[in-house]
Amino acid sequence: MSNNELDEMIKALSHPIRRDILNWLKQPDLYFADQEHPLTFGVCAGKIDQKTGLSQSTVSNHLAILQRAGFISSKKVGQWNFFSRNEAAVQAFLEQMQQQL
Numbered sequence: 001m002s003n004n005e006l007d008e009m010i011k012a013l014s015h016p017i018r019r020d021i022l023n024w025l026k027q028p029d030l031y032f033a034d035q036e037h038p039l040t041f042g043v044c045a046g047k048i049d050q051k052t053g054l055s056q057s058t059v060s061n062h063l064a065i066l067q068r069a070g071f072i073s074s075k076k077v078g079q080w081n082f083f084s085r086n087e088a089a090v091q092a093f094l095e096q097m098q099q100q101l
Contacts, residue, residue, distance in 0.1 A: 001093075005070070006093070008070075009069045009071065009089075009093050011069070012069035017054070018066055020052070021048060021062060021066060022066065022072070022090070024043070024048070025043060028043050032044075035047050041075060042074070042082030044082055045063065045082070048083065063083060070086055071086055071089055072084065072086055073086050
């Protein structure tokens with residue numbers, strides 16, 4: 001992992017809403033059990049909007065930052081965008097932080 005990638009990941013975690021989103025996506029069945037689509041697709045962006053209570057554009061920006069940092073991935077199914085955690089990236093980040101600190 002390059003220093004630029006690590007810096008991008010640290011910046012992505014600097015906002016509490018983005019940390020909340022990552023936490024919710026860790027256990028989607030706990031936080032998004034009422035989703036109509038299978039959670040195997042990921043969590044629908046609309047459900048994340050509802051959970052945050054923020055505007056769709058604000059949440060989309062947070063999701064884009066998390067995705068650029070590699071913490072989440074997206075999948076488009078029909079007209080919906082679904083998001084899930086990239087567990088390998090989360091673990092790589094945690095290992096890198098443990099080595100450096």
